[in-house]
Amino acid sequence: MxxxxxxxxxxxxxxxxxxxxxxxxxxxxxxxxxxxxxxxxxxxxxxxxxxxxxxxxxxxxxxxxxxxxxxxxxxxxxxxxxxxxxxxxxxxxxxxxxxxxxxxxxxxxxxxxxxxxxxxxxxxxxxxxxxxxxxxxARALVRKVVDEVERRIADRTRSAVGAALDRAARVHRPKLRDIDWNATIARNLHNYLPEQKTIVPERLVGHGRRAQVVGKDIVLAIDQSGSMASSVVYASIFGAVIATMRSVRTSLVVFDTEVVDLTDKLDDPVDVLFGTTLGGGTDINRAIAYCQGLISRPTDSIFVLISDLYEGGIREEMLKRVAHLRADGVQVVVLLALSDEGAPAFDREIAGDLAALGIPAFACTPDAFPDLLAVAISRGDIVGWADANELSRRGMSDEE
Incomplete structure (x- = not known):
């Protein structure tokens, strides 16, 4: 041939x-x-x-x-x-x-x-x-930045989260040593007796004994795509700070098309950061499915998803999972970014679908995050908080 x-x-x-x-x-x-x-x-x-x-x-x-x-x-x-x-x-x-x-x-x-x-x-x-x-x-350079950011956010985070946990742990039949006198007086002002110059406390307000009890579960799920790089850094540091609080059980998960649980590295945020792999695809649905398995007490759990929402997985199933979390009583927070840079480009259609579920998607600065977390722990109005801080509107208008 x-x-x-x-x-x-x-x-x-x-x-x-x-x-x-x-x-x-x-x-x-x-x-x-x-x-x-x-x-x-x-x-x-x-x-x-x-x-x-x-x-x-x-x-x-x-x-x-x-x-x-x-x-x-x-x-x-x-x-x-x-x-x-x-x-x-x-x-x-x-x-x-x-x-x-x-x-x-x-x-x-x-x-x-x-x-x-x-x-x-x-x-x-x-x-x-x-x-x-x-x-x-390389680790020494990363350590410098991590330590600086941690000094900036640690006290405020512990203060805001601790106060929110105190409010969430209040009981109405406290022991004498657990009575919150300021809250009790405020609650019973209508029972003030002018002639006696005293208040009759019909209802006592106190703190639960939560020193040895985990009050809330916080699950952070962080998108590792390139545009989320700063968010990965800040979220890892916040996760490490929150993990030091005995009354909170903190889990930290990073994802692209794979899911990596870095919870066991939270004692050192530098280890967390070097455990991430920035870039690649995105499967939010797979990440949420994994996080669902971490949540055993829905009504005492806060799930924070940090992602630009460009879903490479099954978007309909992802939205169903979010809806199920919310229906089960989980407080769901979706951040387009956790950084000082504002919102990156993001999937507006999915953001709109989440808004229809009552879950706004917005960018948040590191300085504002402790207050946001406190609102979530107190099961407050996330939508109202975002609007009051102009974060939802800003996030939806930064990128066209």
Missing amino acids: TIDDDAVHDDDTADTAAERARRWRLVLGDPAAAELPALGGADVAMDGALAALYEASGSRKGGLGKSAPSVARWLGDIRKYFPSTVVQVMQHDAVERLNLYSLLTEPELIDSIEPDIEMVTTLIGLGRAIPESSKAS
Whole structure:
């Protein structure tokens, strides 16, 4: 049998030629844009991810610095559009081109740098691409930011959550040592006797003995997609702070298309952060299904979902699960972001479906989160709180 060269050439179809042109365009970048067909669809995002890493001054080399709009989003994009073997190469290239390698291998630079949330999201996003010899330095930088944020939020979080738990634990037949005299007086003011200058306390209000009792269960479920990077950092730190309170049982779950329970790492938020994998797909339904299994006391549970709501799983089933949680008595809170950056792009249709269930989806700043959590623990009006803080409206109007 012989091979006809002309026949082989004829088999080189227009589709094959177009695929070759597409690949060359992705390899060569913008300089080839005039000579090769324009890119479309997902290829535009792929080209952008390649350009961010390799393109500077017209050539594909250098370039991914602090001027990049979001390193964490870039890390998510490359996991979405490229196979794992290519992702590993690009991540290692990023370590070099971000100048992180020299930073992490020279201790004197670590002492001089002022790390921030962006640096943390970059480091945890690179993950395994960080050289083994540099991982201790990377953790040291992350620790600096985590400690600073924890100092900022810890006292207020414990105060707000503790007060809400006190209110939730009040009883009306307290022992003498447990009477809340201020609340009791306020409750019985209508029984004031002017001639006696005294109040007859028909109803006592007191605190339950909750020191050895878990009063509330809080489950935090955090989307690991690239746009949620800052939220992952803040939520991990909040989770670690809340976990120190004996009267709260705290669970922390991160997810993309897989679900990872990091509850056993809550004693150190740095361990939590290095247990995450920023980027990739999203299966909210699968995450909620796992969290449902963690909830054994629905009416004493708060479920906080932090996600941009771009569902890659079964959206109808996801909405049914949320509805079931709410119907069972779980206090459900949905945050589009937990950061100082406002709401990211998000799925407005799902946000609207949640609103129809009486569950608003909104962005929340770290400074406001302790108060929000207190409202949830007290089973207060989440919708009213969000509207009063203009968070719901802001979240729905930031991205069009």
